Amino acid sequence: MTMEANELRVSESVPADAGQRRGTRPMAPDDVPAVGRLFNRIFRRHDQASGDLGWYLETVFFGSPHYSPELGSVVHENGANGIDSAILSVPMAFMINGRPTMARLLCAFMADGKAGAVGAARLARTMRAARQDMCFSDNASPVSADHWVAGGGIVLPIQSLEWQRSFLPLTAAAILAGRHFPIARSRVLVGVLRPIDRALRRLRPSMRPTAEGECRSEAAGVEEFLQCASPMLERFAIRPAWSPAEFDWLVRVASMNRNLGTLQCRKVVLPDGRTIGAFLFFGKQDAAATVLNLVCEEGRERDVAAAMFAQLDAEGYAVAVGMAQPFLMNAISRQRWLSFRHRGYFCMVTRHADLKEAAERNDIYIGGLASETWSRLLTDF
Secondary structure: OEOOOHHHHHHHHOOHHHHOOEEEEEOOHHHHHHHHHHHHHHHHOOOOOOHHHHHHHHHHHHOOOOOOOOOOOEEEEEOOOEEEEEEEEEEEEEEEOOEEEEEEEEEEEEEOHHHHHHHHHHHHHHOOHHHOOOEEEEEEOHHHHHHHHHOOOEEEOOOOEEEEEEOOHHHHHHHHHOOOOHHHHOHHHHHHHHHHHHHHHHHOHHHOOOOOOOOEEEEEOHHHHHHHHHHHOOOOOEEEOOOHHHHHHHHHHHOOOHHHOEEEEEEEEOOOOOEEEEEEEEEOOOOEEEEEEEEEOOOOHHHHHHHHHHHHHHOOOOEEEEEOOHHHHHHHHOOOOEEEEEOOEEEEEOOOHHHHHHHHOOOEOOEOOEOOOOOHHHOOO
16 A cells, blocks of 8 residues: 655755754654554545554554564654654565565555655655665555665566456456445345346356366365465465464454455365365455465465365355466466456565565565455555
């Protein structure tokens, strides 16, 4: 979530002494009310305080097991008017070519119009590649993406896409349109479209996904996903470390996003009981399944992806959506009734050449719980 920061382009023309009373510093818990009001002004077009928003900001941006002021959010304070710009960030642990690295997920970059232009420019400079081990955002705007690249960063084009697999196409279209036009997902309209889709499925069998081979899906606890993911992600040069403490915390804060439904896990097993994959998703009854993470044994991508779609269809979801991943593109693209849309630019900066090279050759697993997909800042308030 990033602002359209066109004002940053003119920041270099501001006199050098204009910001003598201004400064960047780590965000403190006492700043939450002011940052909440700034968030509402920039992203919600109103200036009302929200107790629930303030509680959520404090929970997410000060609650991580890895939190420290050096890895947390940053604000710019104007001596006369208080906080005029801010970058909200969450620390996340990654493994990079076998070495532990603490990354920063940027969740919102905001500035109070022209008054915050100098502060926003200063905050942007703190996020340049030369100063960061790993810093990323998964839904940057075009203008923000340009600033990332200017600061030495890269854009990951595949992770900037969202795949959408429709099981009930007319109902799915209404639900997806409801992201921008809530009336489209009204119970009345969805109730009318669903029986039509059921009739269409009888005429077009390709609308129904099928599992490949003898794989089957089984219900699993969310904690089982971590047990599956740890060995299955070792093939990637860049991957989330997901210690039990961090994973449990991410699951707790993700589960707060009731707008996306209930956080659930399924595992994919062979007839002999061996698990070859697992997926973590939000399920909203009779609506959408939002897939956060899918992991599998190398070479089993098609089996696991097909089993996932068959299971989500059997559970009655009208559509499944998720972030595109390079290693899954072949398996996902074999689905019928599939489309892709640009979800926002996935951007990354780093001062480490080997990290940048691995990301550019797609030797990376990122997204879902290792991104902002779960955040209520994208769906609430």
